Amino acid sequence: MESEKAELICAEHVTKVFGDSFLAVDHMDFCVRAGEIVGFVGQNGAGKTTMIKMLTGILNATEGKITICGRDIAREPLAAKRSIGYIADNPDIFLRLTGLEFINLMADIYGISKEERMERIEELTEDFEVKQVLDRPMSEYSHGMRQKMMVVSALVHNPPVWILDEPMTGLDPGAAFALKKRMRKHAEEGNCVFFSTHVLEVAEQLCDRILMVRKGQLVYGGTLEALMQSYPERSLEEIFMLINEEA
């Protein structure tokens, strides 16, 4: 039944080489299907952000093919990007704009109608408790508030594919809870969420599947249950350390 679901994100043999020889991502293969939340787990410098940047069209792949909702990101970049809601790892963006100006810019980019955007902004800003700061320049926000604004602006156009790079960083427990709830709801509505994280507990709570990456290579791809069964009586943290040592 699962294999029949549409593949919203698909990476085939994706490789990224920086300069002449630095292999950041090495022939990575995976798909994320509708209804799935997939966690991308790995140590610092494992190649998570590079992969995410290739998925969103920020970087081009040296080899391989990436499709988003069936659109090749290299050949039809604009069509593919329209389906993505992306939260970058750095929320310090357009700090001279107010939160509302930034969200409206994003809504204009994705062509969201006035009525729809008002409804979405109201809903999202209430959920993430940033409604009261919408008219203030983002330079006055704390790191966490900027991160919340990134979340709101990335979701304002309600895209089918969410690609989130360390989305929980800097969020307070309330906002982290709200985001997790939204991620789950989004997947249940037939969309998909692909996110990177260092925090194994987050992956444990949320993910249908995890992709574990080490030195640019995929070292595990599957459900958490299957992973735990392969290493009985080990905590997820211990398994993570073991896999990283084994690989």
Added chain:
Amino acid sequence: MKKILMLTKALLFNQEMGKPAQKRKSRMYQCFGALAIACIIIPCCLIVGILTCLMTQALIEAGGNEQGLLFVMHFMAVFALIFGFQVVLSTFYFSSDLEHLLPLPLKIHEIITAKLLQTYLAESMMEFAILLSAFIGYFVAAGISVSGIVTAVIGTFTLPVLPLLYCGIISTLLMAATRRIRSPKDVSFLVWGLSGVLFLFVAWAIGGIDGLMVENFVSSMVGHQNRFMNVMNVLFFHDRLLAQAIAQHNPVTLIGYLLVNIGIALGFLALASRLYLPGVHRMASIGNKRRKMSSKTFVKACRMRRVEISFFYKEMKTLTRTGAYVTNCMMMTYVWPVVTAGILLWKGGTETLLKYRQFYEQQRGGVDIIFLLCILLLSVLIPGANAVASTSFTREGAHIDFMKYIPVSYEKQIMIKGAVSMVLGYSSSFLCVCMLCIYFRTGIVKTVYMLVVSFLCCFWVTGLGIWLDSEYPKLVWENESAAMRGNINVFFHMAFSILSGMVFCILAYLMYVPTKEGSVVMHIFFLLLMLLLCSIFGNFTRKKAAANIRNLLS
């Protein structure tokens, strides 16, 4: 001392824009560097050197041996003060490295000295070259001596210090005076107000240079009636000591000059040790009043716009709300019409300009060609100097990724950035052209022609700037001020615009010399030339810049 030097080194490295990693780009930037030196630094140095030499020769005869050199030293000092104030203020109080420096076990005077040294080394390179040329010009006119050379070398490296110290003192006192201020708007008002007062004061002093007639100038200088010199002799009294040390070969005056510098530096450090930290803390505590946004405002703000319009507003808001961009881009854009209006209002009734106007009306002596060249020069210099086009991608900084993950084509984004530069640059040259055309009574047809040619010039120079910045944008910066400072694209863009102005002048001269006629032909020639440049370069920039951004970071 070791700590200060290490800190200065770190701050400087952080601010520098390294060479591109790719060999092709690195070689290209080396060529641009050579071109920029040839088009900006060498002409400036030559002009200053020759002027100093001529002034010294004229003044020696009238008995004012060192007055010419002193005049140049004062001029350099006052400009260093005006342009340095916002830089020092931003480096001292608004740079994001403070978050990392203040928690370190460093004494305040160590931080301040390192920041001052950083500013001195980063901002004074051009000043060193110009001062050295002024000294050479002086020696050519007044004769050379060993003690003079030693004093000149010391002067070259020490003269830029005092204006920076003044900037530091003014900044520290200003921030100490903000005790009751709680809003960023009030701080901006205070800073801009003080900058305006400084500017007006200097304009008033410069207004007292006493005309452009050599006789008036010499007699006012020798007779101590020149307002500019009298004011600057008080403000930069140390310049006089150095000029005397050079002219009179007097080591005691040189020692006095050095002691004055050291004394003021120590005084500043003592002042900063007391007032700097409270000022930094106050700046970190200011904030706007929080008011609840009304639902009417919310609904109004949420209207749907075309993506091009929305992007354009984003760019304009960034430019107008950021202090560093306001100073380096907006003010550099609109200073030209202000200066043009000032000259026409202030000197419009003088014999020289009236004679030019008369010649223009009578189509005599190639004045109409000079007028056309002035318009062309203005129109290439305004967008070349305002750094809007040449920082199009630099301004994105660490979030350049945004351009790449949004579903808007690179070409469209580049066009919008170009439109922003055009709106600013052309609005300024439009005003200048209109004022000049009205003054010179050119008539409607010629005015329209001039406006069209000016538009084409702005377009070509904007394209040039955007392409330059796309090749190697400065994306790593601590704050917007650092994005502008040390940005070689801005420097190269200015050099290219000066070079194109020089090429226009040479072309006009070559066309004019054989016939002493040809005004109509020349007007048509420049129109066609600009159309050609715009059509070739517009297309090239759009494609090349898009390819550069696509391949950026990859």
